[in-house]
Amino acid sequence: MKISFETKIALGFIVNLSAILALGLIYWSQISHTNKTALDWVSLVLIVLSLGMLTVVFFILKAQQKSNKIYEQELLKNKNVLQSIIDNTTNPISVKKLNGEYILVNKQYQLLFESKAKDLIGKTNHDFLPKEIADTYRSSDLEAIKAGKEIHIEETLEQLDGLHTYLSVKFPLFDASNRAYAIGNISTDITERKRVEQSLKAADTFFNLxxxxxxxxxxxxxxxxxxxxxxxxxxxxxxxxxxxxxxxxxxxxxxxxxxxxxxxxxxxxxxxxxxxxxxxxxxxxxxxxxxxxxxxxxxxxxxxxxITEERQLEEEKEKTLNELFESQQKLNMILENISDGVIVSNANRQVILANHIANELFRIEDDSKIPINFSDHFEVLYPDGETTYPVQNLPAERALVGEVTDDIDILLKDLETNESRRVLLSGRPILDSKNHVVAAVVTIKDISRYKKLEEELKKRDLKNRTMIGFKKTKQKEKD
CATH class of the missing domain: 3.30.450.20 (PAS domain)
Incomplete structure (x- = not known):
């Protein structure tokens, strides 16, 4: 059974009073039958004084007890007022002993760890936080004690909605002897402010860079x-x-x-x-x-x-295009006014340019549809009209591998009309700045008419010689 402090004082007073009274009665009974000396009277006076002092002490203790009770009530009242104030702030607030045990937390601080105050009081951070985080908090607490004044430090804490950053003000609490006995902490959630600062910093960095x-x-x-x-x-x-x-x-x-x-x-x-x-x-x-x-x-x-360079490039490009257009016009005039057919093919064997002589030869108006390989449109023969000429030896094919050919004498027999033409084909490769073949030019000289004239001349020459008396020899007949 637990006895209150007040009861203990009352019991102590009664026991001591009883003991003194009993002692006084015993002593009085012993000296009542003898002659009383001065020492006996002094002893009696001391017993009476003890009774008086005991009574005085009892009432002093009662008064002190009453005063302490009033003080405790005021202290409790002030504590409740303080707790009410700190519970209604938006800042998490806590007070720890020097060993790290919590002795005071407000509601906001409880919400950080999703715990009631009674679950935190008497515990340290190491009881419910990972060791690395708890060590960090403990280190910052000790820094405040070492500094002997408030310090400002940023701390991070993982919460349900993500990582939060807090600006914590930590400060030592001193007793009447000016010795630190606890560590106070007031934290402010600066997560949004940090995000804004980072956004502004990033925006400023982006702006400048x-x-x-x-x-x-x-x-x-x-x-x-x-x-x-x-x-x-x-x-x-x-x-x-x-x-x-x-x-x-x-x-x-x-x-x-x-x-x-x-x-x-x-x-x-x-x-x-x-x-x-x-x-x-x-x-x-x-x-x-x-x-x-x-x-x-x-x-x-x-x-x-x-866009200065772009404008300059556009102007130069326009100038180049104008010059190229002029050159193209001049080239077209030259090509259209020469008597030979001209075909220009790119490296993919596609005809990109042909003059009207070439168009007439192939009977195709669209240049891009003219085949670079004559064998696609003609039967390509040697001048004897019987032996097939190898396609790989045609000037176009040889030009595309970088070879130059001049006046290849061949017979072209149209696959549709069977019309034959004797032509001289020449080929030239077109090289870029790195000496790579990018195109080929083939010229077509139609010598059919000249060959006919040559044969007619030979026949006339032979006829005239016979008329003026030249005899035919076997060798001449053979020729």
């Missing part, structure tokens, strides 16, 4: 630019921010630029608008703008690209 120039501007001035635009134009960032941006635009392009800005302010996006800018070294650069505007604030947001 972007290959394209990024611009934020008002109607007439740059508000923020990344280093890319500064590098393109040669001005420092402060120089570009200092003056209206129209200062750096070629005067001829300023009116059109202002009109496009007006369209932006009306809510229209700007797509691939090109204008010219004056660089610090005096050179001119073409910039291409894609921009949009915040109609509420009038702020302009733009992505800018340097």
């Amino acid at each position: 972007s290959i394209d120039s990024l611009v934020i501007a008002s109607q007439d001035r740059f508000l923020k630019i990344n280093p890319s635009l500064s590098k393109i134009l040669g001005y420092t960032v402060p120089e570009l921010l200092e003056k209206p941006f129209a200062t750096f635009i070629l005067p001829e392009d300023v009116p059109t630029t202002k009109k496009e800005i007006e369209k932006l302010e009306e809510g229209n996006n700007l797509i691939n608008f090109n204008n010219r800018w004056i660089c610090k070294d005096g050179s001119i650069k073409w910039l291409s703008w894609n921009a949009t505007a915040d109609v509420n604030t009038g702020t302009l947001y733009a992505i800018v690209r340097d």
Whole structure:
């Protein structure tokens, strides 16, 4: 049975009072039959004083007990007020002993570990957290004790919705002797703030490292630019921010630029608008703008690209195409006005160009449909008209492997009409800068008419010789 402290005091007082009274009565009975000396009277006085002191001590203890009870009630009241305050804050709060045992936690702190206060009080972090995490928390607690003042430290904790980051303020608590006896902790969830900071940092990094120039501007001035635009134009960032941006635009392009800005302010996006800018070294650069505007604030947001080289390449390309067109026209005029047929084939054996002589020979108007191998359209024979000429030895095939051929005499017999033509074929390879064959040119000289004339001349010569008395020899007849 547990006896209260008050009962113990009362029992102690009764026992001691009884003992003193009993002692006094025994002593009085012993001296009542004898002559009382001064020492006896002193002893009696001491017994009476003991009774008085015991009574005084009893009432002092009762008063102190009452005072302690009032103090405990006030302490409990203050503790409840403190607990109520810290329970209604949004910050997790805890107090630990120097050995790491929890002696106070608020509701927010309980929610971090999904535990009630009674499950945390008297425990350390090592009782319910992985050792690595608990060691980290313990280390930061000891840092606060070593510093002797508050410290700020970031701590992470895995929760149901993911990893959270807390900014914890840890501080030692001191007793009346100015000795640290506990460690206080107030944490603030800065997860969202960290995300925002990381997003802003990433955005700022992207803004500054972007290959394209990024611009934020008002109607007439740059508000923020990344280093890319500064590098393109040669001005420092402060120089570009200092003056209206129209200062750096070629005067001829300023009116059109202002009109496009007006369209932006009306809510229209700007797509691939090109204008010219004056660089610090005096050179001119073409910039291409894609921009949009915040109609509420009038702020302009733009992505800018340097297209100077592209414009130069386009101009050079256009110039080259014009020159190529002129050359093509001249080539066509030459090809169409020569008496020989001409065929140009690419490396894939596809005809890409033929003049009208070649078109007439094959009876095909579409150049791309002319076969590079004559054997697809003709029976290719030696001049004797009987022996087949090898396809692999045709000038086109030999030219595509890099060989040059001149005046190959062959007979072409049309597969449809059986019409025969004596032609001289020549072939030339066309090489690129690396000496690779990229095309072949074949010329076709029709010598059928000349061969007929030659035969007629021979016949006439033979007839004339017979008429003037020349005798035929066996050798001549053989010839």
